[in-house]
């Protein structure tokens with residue numbers, strides 16, 4: 001962008017932000033689950049499993065070759081991993097994929113993904129299925145994604161537990177799980193230039209700056225930008241050292257469905273001016 005048409009403004013504030021609300025799909029700083037793809041090692045720790053739980057290596061995996069398989073035989077089978085969510089957690093989310101093979105489409109064969117305290121008591125049910133929710137057998141198998149908000153459990157040690165209960169009258173339903181992950185963001189991940197008063201200073205004629213605004217905020221009293229509400233602004237400030245033409249380029253990576261808003265605002269001329 002040419003700035004020659006606004007060279008009367010010596011000082012600029014740079015602002016960039018996503019326009020839409022936060023998406024968990026964009027979440028990602030710290031991974032808390034170990035061996036979430038069940039490739040190796042498998043049990044005790046990080047996973048704790050009851051007898052009969054298997055980790056096959058065949059075409060039933062989502063990726064790359066192994067997966068967790070519950071059910072098959074009559075009785076309760078479970079596998080869980082204990083994680084500690086930091087006290088300064090801003091947001092945390094559980095993700096996993098499931099696939100169900102039920103020869104008899106048995107409604108009596110049950111599966112639950114649950115969150116438990118370390119003493120085994122129930123905190124929340126993430127998802128419940130039966131053999132009626134079976135998938136057609138095919139290669140590669142059909143896996144379904146599940147996402148669950150773990151933010152309310154900040155500061156706690158919790159179990160991520162997958163539990164199957166195949167009934168004696170069922171048909172040996174297999175509940176398969178793969179690619180389990182827990183992503184957490186903490187206060188340490190908040191961009192330092194989230195607030196206007198903490199904007200990052202850019203010096204000289206040339207500079208390259210990087211930043212992520214996944215957990216940036218719109219601060220109290222922050223106006224709309226170019227008529228748009230915005231929501232996740234970051235701030236830089238730069239004073240043109242010379243009265244020559246300057247150029248600004250920006251690259252961004254955004255999750256699908258998000259819009260990007262970028263522009264300049266001058267505060268030296270006593271009024272806001274916006275360009276996209």
Ligand SMILES: [Ca+2]
Nearest residue numbers: 037063064066
């Ligand atoms: Ca796997």
Ligand SMILES: [Ca+2]
Nearest residue numbers: 194217233234
């Ligand atoms: Ca902000």
